[in-house]
Amino acid sequence: MTTRVRVSAAAPYDVVVGHGVSAGLGELLGEQVRRAAIVHPPSMREQAVRLRADLAAGQVDVHLIEVPDGEQAKVSDVLQFCWRVLGDAGFTRSDVVVGLGGGATTDLAGFVAATWLRGVRFVNLPTTVLGMVDAAVGGKTGINTVAGKNLVGAFHEPVGVLCDLDLLATLPGAELRSGLAEVVKCGFIADPTILELVENAGAASVLDPASPILAELVTKGIAVKAATVAADLHETGGLGGPGGGAGPWAADDPAGPWAANGIGREALNYGHTLGHAIEREEQFTIRHGEAISVGMVFVAELASRYDLIDDELVERHRAVLSSLALPTTWAGAFSPLLAAMRLDKKTRGDELRFVVLEELARTRILAGPEESVLRESFAALTRSSR
Structure with a gap:
């Protein structure tokens, strides 16, 4: 069963929840997209490669940006690395950033999108319970500093969120419980x-x-x-x-x-x-x-x-x-x-x-x-x- 939850933001979007919904990424991006960057941690490398192949079949030029796991990704050095990849690839305002991973990854990916050219489109594909129910919905993006967590960031709504429950199958029990705290x-x-x-x-x-x-x-x-x-x-x-x-x-x-x-x-x-x-x-x-x-x-x-x-x-x-x-x-x-x-x-x-x-x-x-x-x-x- 697939469920859609509508987020009535300035530009409304849907959060799609169900098994196998990540297959709908290409449809969500639309036919006009020619370039996409998938920001992902090492644990999601295989899934990122599959998504790249799917999107490439639709003539989308996909760049994989691998970042550290967890909160270690939400630092200025990693942010600058992501900007450098987008610059080298010639990303424009018609291109899309995809956040594939847990809440830290989608926080970072959203901030990359919010700050590149003062804002490009992005899609969240959370892979943890925490990412699905918290970080991937609502448009809060950001990174950590030595002064504290999420003190540098921006509000930047995604164009859509795909919560694929199949991706929870290999999630460690401790991570599953952690996400349920937010529920x-x-x-x-x-x-x-x-x-x-x-x-x-x-x-x-x-x-x-x-x-x-x-x-x-x-x-x-x-x-x-x-x-x-x-x-x-x-x-x-x-x-x-x-x-x-x-x-x-x-x-x-x-x-x-x-x-x-x-x-x-x-x-x-x-x-x-x-x-x-x-x-x-x-x-x-x-x-x-x-x-x-x-x-x-x-x-x-x-x-x-x-x-x-x-x-x-x-x-x-x-x-x-x-x-x-x-x-x-x-x-x-x-x-x-x-x-x-x-x-x-x-x-x-x-x-x-x-x-x-x-x-x-x-x-x-x-x-x-x-x-x-x-x-x-x-x-x-x-x-x-x-």
């Missing part, structure tokens, strides 16, 4: 049916790449992000959708409607403020979803200390994430994380801002929490319950 996040901030599906199906079904349960979870996660992005394209505070106001969806729209709560696209950063700090402290050796899992438990603890949510909802965070063997504790010191969080994109001046829940599927910003409460919330991560 679970969507359940807490917007669509509780995601949480119910995880709780009722059991880990064996959820973690089976061929399972229809996983396909449904991926589609639901994409739908949450698509609706959120459509309501607040540039993270200025949405007027509709999860974290926004009254949603403009039809009754049968798979994306909503969800609770209106006024913070727009920032809702998608649930758990990310601490999570990004942990990633930086671990020099990006920890998986993104693992860090975000810990970050979600942290902000749940923080919200409970300001009497926004009850203990039951805090413990539901731990239960759902633990059922997928995702971490809910972190053994490092808090002070370095606090310093890193002060560089977070949501920080305003010296005031830290956290996305928190005020009830299930209803988010808000908690601005300027006391440092003592932050430390107490972090300390709770080392305890199984409060």
Whole structure:
């Protein structure tokens, strides 16, 4: 079964989810494209070669740009290497960049496209759960710097996204679980049916790449992000959708409607403020979803200390994430994380801002929490319950 989720951006596009959908890349590019660059990590070399052969049959001149795995690709040296390949190949504004890989690869490929000639078209072909439900949808592109993660970037929407579930078959279990952290996040901030599906199906079904349960979870996660992005394209505070106001969806729209709560696209950063700090402290050796899992438990603890949510909802965070063997504790010191969080994109001046829940599927910003409460919330991560 193939599902299309429409992203109502300035230039609307579809996210196509299903088995074997990568075969539709040539059709998505269209007959006018004569040159394409496929940015991919070493693990996707074989798939990139197959795509090149398919596109070459349609008279497309394809250039493969192999970049390092994971976050190691999102650095300025790799970005300049990609620019050099495009320059040597004579890429023009009528040509296309394709991001084939996980979220780090599609982040980089999108930024390459956004910056070359002030913007050329690009297509995302994510190969991980994390890439499918998070990085490949929404137009956020960028690279990391020594100061932090994703601090240099641009908003640049793809012309389409192909989420080929067949590509998950060889994905390591740890990577699968990492991506599901972002799906679970969507359940807490917007669509509780995601949480119910995880709780009722059991880990064996959820973690089976061929399972229809996983396909449904991926589609639901994409739908949450698509609706959120459509309501607040540039993270200025949405007027509709999860974290926004009254949603403009039809009754049968798979994306909503969800609770209106006024913070727009920032809702998608649930758990990310601490999570990004942990990633930086671990020099990006920890998986993104693992860090975000810990970050979600942290902000749940923080919200409970300001009497926004009850203990039951805090413990539901731990239960759902633990059922997928995702971490809910972190053994490092808090002070370095606090310093890193002060560089977070949501920080305003010296005031830290956290996305928190005020009830299930209803988010808000908690601005300027006391440092003592932050430390107490972090300390709770080392305890199984409060």
